[in-house]
Amino acid sequence: MPTPSSRRAPDSTLEILYEDDWFVVINKPANCLSVPGRGPDKQDSILYRAEQQFGEAFAIHRLDEATSGLILVAKTHECQKRMYAHFREREVKKEYRALLRGKLLGQRGEVRKPLRCDWPNRPRQIVCTDEWSKDSITFWEPMAYEGNTTRVRLTPYTGRSHQLRVHMQSIGHSIIGDEFYDPEYSEADSRLLLHAYRLEFRHPFTKAWLAFVAPSPF
Numbered sequence: 001m002p003t004p005s006s007r008r009a010p011d012s013t014l015e016i017l018y019e020d021d022w023f024v025v026i027n028k029p030a031n032c033l034s035v036p037g038r039g040p041d042k043q044d045s046i047l048y049r050a051e052q053q054f055g056e057a058f059a060i061h062r063l064d065e066a067t068s069g070l071i072l073v074a075k076t077h078e079c080q081k082r083m084y085a086h087f088r089e090r091e092v093k094k095e096y097r098a099l100l101r102g103k104l105l106g107q108r109g110e111v112r113k114p115l116r117c118d119w120p121n122r123p124r125q126i127v128c129t130d131e132w133s134k135d136s137i138t139f140w141e142p143m144a145y146e147g148n149t150t151r152v153r154l155t156p157y158t159g160r161s162h163q164l165r166v167h168m169q170s171i172g173h174s175i176i177g178d179e180f181y182d183p184e185y186s187e188a189d190s191r192l193l194l195h196a197y198r199l200e201f202r203h204p205f206t207k208a209w210l211a212f213v214a215p216s217p218f
Contacts, residue, residue, distance in 0.1 A: 014049050017070070017212055022079040022205055023060070024050065027214040028071045030191040034062035046071055061087055064162065066179070069096070069196025070214050082204035087159065095198035096154040096164060097143075097216045100173040101184060104150040108141040111167040115160045124180050125162040127170050136160045138167040149176065153197075164194060193218050 018025040026046055028034065033045035050057035050073045058080040060072040074080035086092050114133035118124040137157035144151040150173065154164050165181050168174060174182040177189035195218070200211040 030068040066192035067194045070199045093200040097197045099193040100150045111138045
């Protein structure tokens with residue numbers, strides 16, 4: 001059974017796409033933690049780098065270590081609190097891009113399968129309907145077929161851990177390069193082909209509607 005990769009982004013810089021007095025929008029590289037983990041070897045992360053650059057920084061949400069793309073970091077506690085509320089009330093629109101194994105047929109569809117942690121194999125998640133599972137919904141839309149793969153647009157309605165990865169595996173189209181859920185995963189795969197492409201939300205202070213895009217690197 002494969003184990004989590006120890007790969008890290010090659011430097012400690014931040015690719016900042018937007019910054020104001022309250023938060024920054026960062027394009028996170030693949031194989032970089034969102035927040036520090038346990039142990040000195042897992043301190044490097046987007047949040048740690050933001051703390052080094054801004055003095056104070058507060059996590060608003062997370063991306064899986066292997067996933068690249070848009071992530072928000074607050075500069076103040078009040079901004080973190082307000083953005084938490086936006087995410088909790090599902091007022092933030094999120095769109096991901098991924099490359100799947102096989103041809104996902106259909107114009108669009110959705111996966112509604114509850115998830116919970118696979119406790120003996122943490123941090124893996126599994127589809128389950130017991131009392132600990134949480135409702136999980138993902139919308140999908142194929143964009144192009146490339147050989148025996150599908151380039152797809154994924155829109156999560158809920159935000160469970162590993163949701164997109166497990167949902168795609170559950171319908172027989174694992175995301176390429178997924179060391180947890182892709183049965184054809186190989187160490188030769190350069191990365192997980194999953195990218196947080198778009199974020200849209202109302203500014204927590206000015207109330208302006210904001211939209212950010214980070215072009216897919218694959």
